[in-house]
Amino acid sequence: MAVQPSQLASSDYTARHLSVLEGLEAVRKRPGMYIGSTDSRGLMHCLWEIIDNSVDEALAGFCNRIEVVLRADGSVEVLDDGRGIPVDVEPKTGLTGVEVVFTKLHAGGKFGGGSYTASGGLHGVGASVVNALSARLDVEVDRSSKVHRMSFRRGEPGTFAGEGPEATFTPFVDGSVLEIAGRAKRGVTGTRVRYWADRQIFLKDAAFSYDELVTRARQTTYLVPGLEIVLRDERDLDGSGVHEEKFRHEGGIGEFAEFLATDPPVTDVWRLQGTGKFTETVPVLDSRGHMTPTDVERECEVDVALRWGTGYDTEVRSFVNIIATPKGGTHISGFEAALLKSFRAVVTENARKLKFSAKDDKLEKDDVLEGLTAVVTVRLAEPQFEGQTKEVLGTNAVRGIVSRVVDRELTALLTSTKRTEKAQSALLLEKVVGAMRTRVTARQHKETQRRKNALETSSLPTKLKDCRSEDVERSELFIVEGDSALGTAKDARDSEFQALLPIRGKILNVQKASIADMLKNAECGAIIQVIGAGSGRTFELEAARYGKVILMTDADVDGAHIRTLLLTLFFRYMRPLVEAGRVYAAVPPLHRVEVIGQGRAKNEFVYTYSEPELHRLLSGLEKKGRRWKENIQRYKGLGEMDAAQLKETTMDPRHRTLRRVRMSDVAAAERVFELLMGNDVSPRKDFIVDGAARLDRERIDI
The missing domain is CATH 3.30.565.10 (Histidine kinase-like ATPase, C-terminal domain)
Structure with missing residues (x-):
């Protein structure tokens, strides 16, 4: 009312x-x-x-x-x-x-x-x-x-x-x-x-x-x-x-950058500091109460803390007089322009050492930002913001001041002759050039991402046994361990929608290796090429050629290790595929029990997937008065199965069991991967020692 x-x-x-x-x-x-x-x-x-x-x-x-x-x-x-x-x-x-x-x-x-x-x-x-x-x-x-x-x-x-x-x-x-x-x-x-x-x-x-x-x-x-x-x-x-x-x-913003970083460092936290002056015309209230345009000299203080890590994610936080500017502004434009300018100049000067030639693409902003954690702060009187929410800095003169300070200070660090800074700069330049080459490779993969026809299949690895269907949602890629498993899987698969890619032994541990080493590795390169969506920052989920990627390894310690190495590759370089729930682990059986049929009934084969499940099955059969043949078959690997057994237990969607790899906690997953697969050995040793008392020795496959 x-x-x-x-x-x-x-x-x-x-x-x-x-x-x-x-x-x-x-x-x-x-x-x-x-x-x-x-x-x-x-x-x-x-x-x-x-x-x-x-x-x-x-x-x-x-x-x-x-x-x-x-x-x-x-x-x-x-x-x-x-x-x-x-x-x-x-x-x-x-x-x-x-x-x-x-x-x-x-x-x-x-x-x-x-x-x-x-x-x-x-x-x-x-x-x-x-x-x-x-x-x-x-x-x-x-x-x-x-x-x-x-x-x-x-x-x-x-x-x-x-x-x-x-x-x-x-x-x-x-x-x-x-x-x-x-x-x-x-x-x-x-x-x-x-x-x-x-x-x-x-x-x-x-x-x-x-x-x-x-x-x-x-x-x-x-x-x-x-x-x-x-x-x-x-x-x-x-x-x-x-x-x-x-x-x-x-500790100031240097400590802040260290706090924000999650990956192992390539460089220490570097501080870039400087000041610049500019003149601004602003209306000033005079003694008579009138607003008069007046030229005022301003000083802008620039303080930047930055460090590069082994990862490929970028974390840049920007502030003006301690107010966060999440959408950037002129200070971030100047910062990014100076980064690119400095790196292009230094890479050109060290072209021979970095094996960088004029034929290579120019460095782009994303190459330099890969793995960067930075805190960019500027302090000045009466900055101009776009709106009261202060999310974007609009003072134009700040762009040039930040650019000059960052260019001067960063170039000095990248060309420093001090032992520590020189060593870190060399690693950083190698990382940036590697990121550029990864981007170029990913672009080439992207260009060949669509299904190849019969004339174009030569661009994919010859060992890939592709499927006929072009329906991405339905298609499946099985990554199998070794040629023996490939032979059996070839006969067991449904070639309409199931593709096979064999890998030889244990692939490279990409948590320890550089991007360049990863790309040189034949097995890693083949997996990235077959999936067809690029890698790292340039990975495009929509371009993936298969709806499901299934890791099919032996049910033993080596198989678990290979599966972990493959998951490390997916986690670091094809993470959106894991986040979308499109990576699975096949669950092959451990035992085959031949249950003797009653009367004229044929013998029945029952598969179990763990020791407890086997004991429960035998106890149940014993209670029912059923008998089974002794010398229960214990599978040591996929190669021991014939095609019919592999199809029935592991590959046929009507009967198989798949474990979906999930990423409910990315931060926790990052820590676990770094613990199990990273460069630092001592935490991994402590983890093994601490867990030794809880190990069931009967589960060790000797």
Whole structure:
């Protein structure tokens, strides 16, 4: 039902606040312009705005500790030990600094220099936007040995007669009052902001994410060394009570890059630092209250931490004055351009050593970014962002400054004559050139990804026994161990949709080997070529020539080892195939029991797949009074089966059992592969020693 004007309390709408509410009413009407959305993402953005104001105090050197508390009543509180928001009267508006900050758009200490040389809250709208979108906001400021307090409802200052947003609210009419709520200890300063998000604005299911808070807090303490951030969740969502964590890091972005990296290193963490100046024309408010275009000289500080690892994934985090810019901007454009320029120049200079010729393709950006973990930070006054959400930096001059700093510093490292840096540079250049060759090879594979007709099959390995069907969803590729198994499998398969690719013995352990060595390995190359979707970063799942890839190895220790080596290849270079659930392991039987038929009935063959299953079968037969032939056949390998047996037990979709290889936890899988197949022997030795006591010796196939 619509509310009639006469139903509105006169105190809810006063002439004194027309100017204040005009601006904040625009925020309430179009919240998406300021916080991106009204779901959980927008709710978290409001919290970042308040936290960033405290972090700006830390950046300026006045704050050492920030505490963020998610209260059980749905509110959130942010406390810091900074200087505190100014409480004196601002001459132009006649309002206290607290009221200006929380009710005026584009008001704060980040305009025109003086208070902050570099800050995260750059538009002066953060606190006022959060205030406008809050059912209640309380702010307390410790300054001059006093505790100052003020409350707001949906952006309007006043007083609440009780706790929480439902308490009776009385707005100020004649003049706002910044209440003196008590005394603060001498020399103690700080700000406490507690607010309840307005559920008239935000969706019902919008909620604060503690995990996002943890990620942001950890990230911030890396970017501001020495700052301590305390997180406390009092909501008890999982029944475990109050949860509290503290974050503090002294190592800066170098330690952050080390934390983000997941693969073994090729280089140490390298720091690239420098500054640059540029002139910017900005409107400045003069003494008469007019905005006058003025040329202002700015300084931009660049600090980059980067390291390359053996993997092929790229992790680049970028920040402007500690504010994350997930969608990049001019600083990332300059960073990537400088990387490519430096590597192209150094690779050309070392062409003979790297066996790089003019016939080779030029290095591309992806070749250089492969395996890179980097943290790119710039600090400057009043950067230009695209939108209040600050996801993209738009200051054009930053591109050139970052590019020059990175090009100069990285080139110096890549051409350094110091023993450690020289050795790491050599490995890195080899990796980058190897990535380029992998890309070229993958492109060639991609060009031949479609099914070949009879005239074109010569481009695929001759040992591949392909199937006739071109239906990818139905087709299956069996990777089989050895020529003996191939001979039997050839007769056992359905050549309409089942293809066979034999491999000789144990393939290369690609967890230890370089990309170049992997590509030189005949077995690895054949597998990548037959699947036809490329490898590594350029792998395209849609181009895979088979719906299922089935690893069919012997049911013994060697077979398990070969299967592990194959899975390592798929995990590192064809991971999307595993993630899509298209890689399987065949399950061949271990035993064949010939059960003697009763009366004139023929003898029956029963297959079992493990020792316990065999014992259960024999016990069941014994209870039923059935007999079986002694000398139960124990299969040592696939080659011991005839074609009919292999088809019935392992290859016929109507009877076989397949184990799907899943990747429910990629991080855990990465750790296990590195433990079992990586270069570092000592953790693997510890794992074997620790597990020796749990080994069942009867299971060892001797």
